[in-house]
Amino acid sequence: MLLLQNHNYRMLLVSSIFSSFSISMYLLIEQWYVxxxxxxxxxxxxxxxxTTLPRVIFMFVGGMLADRLRNSRIIFFSLLSRSILMLLAALLFRGEFASSSATTLFCCYIWDIRCFFLARS
Structure with a gap:
């Protein structure tokens, strides 16, 4: 109970829950879309x-970069890049320009960027 009184721990717990939920939703929606x-x-x-192979490969690279760069910089650019990719994906899918190869490449890139965030968070 003492741990739940710590504000930073509660924020980390809540963000971890939402992050895990969003990853599950992403994988489900991705399969449904295909x-x-x-x-x-x-x-x-x-x-x-x-979706999964780049995660394995880039966790290694993200870990090395995480040791050399500032945490805040890695997290900021990782979140910014993912936001831009999600916006681009929404525009592509809304305009019906998405194909199976575009979906596959998008899945690859979104997880590549997420690995840099995971290595530091």
């Missing part, structure tokens, strides 16, 4: 591979 909107259910495996 199956229902692109109508290519056979591509779900490739998209999930494009």
């Amino acid at each position: 199956v229902n909107e692109l109508n290519v259910p056979k591509l779900v495996g490739a998209v999930l591979l494009a």
Whole structure:
């Protein structure tokens, strides 16, 4: 109970819960989009591979950069880059310019950037 009285710990706990929830939602929506909107259910495996493989590779790179750069700078640029990518994805998907290859590349890039954030947070 004493731990929950610490304001910083509560903020970290709440942000971790929302982050975990958002990752789960992202993966569910990503699979739904490939199956229902692109109508290519056979591509779900490739998209999930494009989502998870960069995470494994770039966690190593993100960890090395995290040791050399300031935490605030890494977190700021990681969140800024992800926001720009999400805005670009929303514009692409709304304009129906998205294809299976664009979806796969987007999945790759969003997780590459997230690895830099995870290494420092």
